[in-house]
């Protein structure tokens with residue numbers, strides 16, 4: 001049904017790409033990969049260290065390289081970094097697969113991230129909520145280029161999101177599936 005086509009999860013930091021990606025991979029019997037830890041392994045340092053020592057452009061170069069390598073494989077659910085959508089070249093790889101935007105209100109993102117914001121270099125600022133709003137505005141049009149958008153509210157568990165997403169993917173691939181069920 002999926003024919004090995006990769007599924008790429010995009011969206012803001014804290015949207016749940018890594019959490020939901022693992023659950024979705026189990027449901028579709030795919031392997032799960034996450035570009036952020038792959039970048040850390042490749043660089044031999046943490047993302048905050050890469051940002052601090054080499055700067056964001058170097059991080060984005062590594063991100064582009066890892067995405068290109070990952071895209072050579074099939075049967076993957078790929079959790080991406082929140083900023084991967086901003087390089088146009090990355091879209092040539094993303095569009096080889098099914099792209100899913102996990103869209104979460106900025107206030108919910110802020111609630112989730114405020115206890116672990118030290119791991120997100122882009123939130124090292126006086127007003128992280130404002131910063132999240134600014135980033136969302138800058139990226140919204142790119143995220144909206146996804147094949148599937150799923151809006152997630154504050155009360156929906158990762159399991160519920162992955163169940164709903166699974167149905168959305170099946171319905172996109174086989175729009176008549178529900179009719180055949182009856």
Ligand SMILES: Nc1ncnc2c1ncn2[C@@H]1O[C@H](COP(=O)(O)OP(=O)(O)OP(=O)(O)O)[C@@H](O)[C@H]1O
Nearest residue numbers: 012013014015016017018019081082112156157158
């Ligand atoms: N549906 C959800 N409900 C409640 N908490 C969630 C949900 N999804 C994710 N979380 C929590 O939010 C935090 C961020 O989730 P996660 O790391 O999966 O986001 P991400 O999109 O991969 O972020 P990043 O781009 O920074 O890697 C984690 O603590 C996770 O447990």
Ligand SMILES: O=C(O)C1=C[C@@H](O)[C@@H](O)[C@H](O)C1
Nearest residue numbers: 013036047081082083120121
């Ligand atoms: O939104 C972003 O630009 C980022 C999100 C994280 O996944 C990491 O890729 C990194 O912290 C940058």
Ligand SMILES: [Mg+2]
Nearest residue numbers: 017018036079
């Ligand atoms: Mg992640």
